[in-house]
Amino acid sequence: MVARHAAVSRQTVSNAFNAPDRLRPETLQRVRAAIDELGYRPNQAARSLRSHSTRVIGCRLLPSNSGGVLDRLLHALCDAARASGYDVLTFSARDDDEEIEVYTDLLRRGAVDGFVLTNTHHLDTRPGWLLEHAARFVAFGRAWGVRRTAHSWVDVDGAKGTSEAVEHLARLGHNRIAFLGVPAGSGVGDDRYRGWERAAEQLSLPVKGLAQRAEDGIESGRTLTRRLLESARPPTGIICVSDSMAIGALRAIEDGGLSAGRDVSVVGFDDSPIAAVLRPGLSSVRQPIESVAHELIDVLLAELSERGRAPARQLLAPRLVVRESSGPAPGASRPPKARRPLPSHTLETKERKQ
Amino acid sequence: MVARHAAVSRQTVSNAFNAPDRLRPETLQRVRAAIDELGYRPNQAARSLRSHSTRVIGCRLLPSNSGGVLDRLLHALCDAARASGYDVLTFSARDDDEEIEVYTDLLRRGAVDGFVLTNTHHLDTRPGWLLEHAARFVAFGRAWGVRRTAHSWVDVDGAKGTSEAVEHLARLGHNRIAFLGVPAGSGVGDDRYRGWERAAEQLSLPVKGLAQRAEDGIESGRTLTRRLLESARPPTGIICVSDSMAIGALRAIEDGGLSAGRDVSVVGFDDSPIAAVLRPGLSSVRQPIESVAHELIDVLLAELSERGRAPARQLLAPRLVVRESSGPAPGASRPPKARRPLPSHTLETKERKQ
Numbered sequence: 001m002v003a004r005h006a007a008v009s010r011q012t013v014s015n016a017f018n019a020p021d022r023l024r025p026e027t028l029q030r031v032r033a034a035i036d037e038l039g040y041r042p043n044q045a046a047r048s049l050r051s052h053s054t055r056v057i058g059c060r061l062l063p064s065n066s067g068g069v070l071d072r073l074l075h076a077l078c079d080a081a082r083a084s085g086y087d088v089l090t091f092s093a094r095d096d097d098e099e100i101e102v103y104t105d106l107l108r109r110g111a112v113d114g115f116v117l118t119n120t121h122h123l124d125t126r127p128g129w130l131l132e133h134a135a136r137f138v139a140f141g142r143a144w145g146v147r148r149t150a151h152s153w154v155d156v157d158g159a160k161g162t163s164e165a166v167e168h169l170a171r172l173g174h175n176r177i178a179f180l181g182v183p184a185g186s187g188v189g190d191d192r193y194r195g196w197e198r199a200a201e202q203l204s205l206p207v208k209g210l211a212q213r214a215e216d217g218i219e220s221g222r223t224l225t226r227r228l229l230e231s232a233r234p235p236t237g238i239i240c241v242s243d244s245m246a247i248g249a250l251r252a253i254e255d256g257g258l259s260a261g262r263d264v265s266v267v268g269f270d271d272s273p274i275a276a277v278l279r280p281g282l283s284s285v286r287q288p289i290e291s292v293a294h295e296l297i298d299v300l301l302a303e304l305s306e307r308g309r310a311p312a313r314q315l316l317a318p319r320l321v322v323r324e325s326s327g328p329a330p331g332a333s334r335p336p337k338a339r340r341p342l343p344s345h346t347l348e349t350k351e352r353k354q
Numbered sequence: 355m356v357a358r359h360a361a362v363s364r365q366t367v368s369n370a371f372n373a374p375d376r377l378r379p380e381t382l383q384r385v386r387a388a389i390d391e392l393g394y395r396p397n398q399a400a401r402s403l404r405s406h407s408t409r410v411i412g413c414r415l416l417p418s419n420s421g422g423v424l425d426r427l428l429h430a431l432c433d434a435a436r437a438s439g440y441d442v443l444t445f446s447a448r449d450d451d452e453e454i455e456v457y458t459d460l461l462r463r464g465a466v467d468g469f470v471l472t473n474t475h476h477l478d479t480r481p482g483w484l485l486e487h488a489a490r491f492v493a494f495g496r497a498w499g500v501r502r503t504a505h506s507w508v509d510v511d512g513a514k515g516t517s518e519a520v521e522h523l524a525r526l527g528h529n530r531i532a533f534l535g536v537p538a539g540s541g542v543g544d545d546r547y548r549g550w551e552r553a554a555e556q557l558s559l560p561v562k563g564l565a566q567r568a569e570d571g572i573e574s575g576r577t578l579t580r581r582l583l584e585s586a587r588p589p590t591g592i593i594c595v596s597d598s599m600a601i602g603a604l605r606a607i608e609d610g611g612l613s614a615g616r617d618v619s620v621v622g623f624d625d626s627p628i629a630a631v632l633r634p635g636l637s638s639v640r641q642p643i644e645s646v647a648h649e650l651i652d653v654l655l656a657e658l659s660e661r662g663r664a665p666a667r668q669l670l671a672p673r674l675v676v677r678e679s680s681g682p683a684p685g686a687s688r689p690p691k692a693r694r695p696l697p698s699h700t701l702e703t704k705e706r707k708q
Contacts, residue, residue: 078446087445092432
């Protein structure tokens with residue numbers, strides 16, 4: 001249809017997608033105009049006219065977050081990709097719109113076979129754009145706020161992570177366990193909040209007044225913790241949406257002349273490199289990033305080899321890494337709920353697939 | 355010559371380099387055999403037959419080091435590259451030989467325009483291989499142990515960084531300043547060692563018995579510092595080849611019931627994210643990674659646009675970030691060598707170019 005519209009051969013249309021340099025500029029422009037007018041998407045047959053796969057996967061490089069999770073992911077992605085003969089093309093973009101501009105550029109140049117999306121969020125326009133443009137991709141992170149997604153994703157069960165943190169502190173005798181979170185409306189933040197709330201309610205622990213929220217950061221964690229410790233009934237355990245928040249909590253505990261892990265226990269999220277280096281060492285929920293990377297590559301390669309297959313969804317379980325910042329509740333002679341022996345070092349949970 | 359040897363056209367030879375998929379496998383094999391036999395390197399004219407630039411730069415992703423410098427570099431490279439319309443293709447490799455295998459693969463596939471090398475070291479075989487294969491590249495790091503290099507590089511003046519650390523502690527009244535280094539033979543480690551030695555000698559400070567070396571790491575730093583503190587004449591200041599070593603030094607000071615920044619001052623290297631989060635905050639020498647990335651991209655793009663230009667060499671100055679871990683020497687009523695006012699927060703040095 002594009003070929004007829006632009007009065008060129010089918011091969012020329014294929015070249016416009018896959019080897020635009022083989023066409024004269026005027027021809028290329030005519031084909032592109034026809035493509036734009038018709039909203040044309042190359043089908044599998046047209047695609048298979050491509051001379052060869054690029055064996056390159058595109059991935060936006062996001063600024064390092066507090067836990068360094070996205071840097072860890074990139075290393076793991078490169079390892080997993082290379083094991084399958086692929087490499088990862090990384091690019092910067094200031095926001096999602098600019099990311100889509102880069103997608104457009106890379107697809108036009110035929111520079112990549114597909115994409116790995118990270119940092120999915122509410123009202124994310126990227127998956128829809130990629131689906132419309134028949135690009136192959138997989139997302140690290142669920143399609144938050146969307147009931148049925150038409151694309152593949154791999155994610156970590158954050159709620160399970162914070163639930164396990166609550167159970168861990170409850171086994172140590174804590175019965176007032178607070179949560180430091182980020183403002184409602186972020187998919188990841190809400191998920192971690194729900195895990196805390198669900199576990200607390202299941203264990204008949206109080207939640208009222210114990211969830212505090214602010215923008216992620218050390219200073220936020222410090223301010224929120226100070227507020228909690230100065231309240232009429234301060235918590236003895238604090239679970240945090242991030243390690244940054246947890247570091248702030250440790251500071252506030254120290255500021256108040258208290259000892260973390262003895263007077264107040266703290267659990268962070270992401271097990272950033274700093275968690276192991278701090279004194280006391282910070283207990284933290286660790287995402288199985290290497291498994292995530294392998295699943296992402298497996299799912300994407302399956303998408304590349306077989307068009308039209310059902311979207312894959314993989315939800316992996318994090319595990320709690322226990323360090324000195326979480327200890328027995330003050331005054332708890334022995335843990336009241338310890339039906340099984342306390343973990344000596346690390347609570348591992350098997351990865352769960354859906 | 356290759357064309358005649360393989361009995362094909364020049365265009366076919368060009369295709370063998372730039373679009374091997376356009377050739378029949380037998381033809382490709384014949385051309386490659388001729389190329390191997392003749393040790394052929396495509397000249398600029400042959401290169402310019404290439405249909406288009408890939409606008410992609412290849413870079414091996416090295417495991418995160420303690421300071422996170424290489425992750426910072428990748429982010430900065432992506433930013434600098436994208437500002438010039440380029441992207442960065444990252445790949446894993448277990449060692450230099452595997453890195454060269456990936457180079458071979460990427461060059462054969464015409465997947466990149468050039469490379470950024472990192473982690474240069476003594477007896478590095480990669481620059482020679484790339485020169486032989488007429489690949490365009492720039493190195494982050496000097497060609498250690500080579501008198502005259504035929505390729506371009508950008509590096510940070512590590513010796514200048516440790517020299518400034520010595521001068522900083524001397525101004526604070528310290529007159530026994532130790533150095534925790536890595537075993538001799540590493541270009542980067544030796545450079546940082548020389549900066550300490552040179553500055554100490556210039557200030558007529560002792561060096562004998564004050565340089566301790568071990569494999570990089572927190573436990574090494576702890577062990578070496580314990581040894582120094584238990585010696586007959588312990589130092590009051592310690593400059594470290596890395597932040598990992600410095601964290602170990604802080605631990606040993608704490609283990610000995612001493613206070614870092616008051617009894618013993620410590621300066622690290624690389625200003626890793628943890629340096630600012632530790633209590634006391636760790637003074638550390640920071641590499642100007644964003645400037646390094648811009649220089650690397652500028653130099654590489656110049657190489658891509660103009661073949662045969664003289665290799666560029668850029669040596670950038672680091673700056674010392676002063677935090678609480680470095681304070682006045684014990685008993686120093688006022689700093690004896692303070693000819694100019696003490697820095698309030700950060701000693702900045704102008705970037706120096708050679």
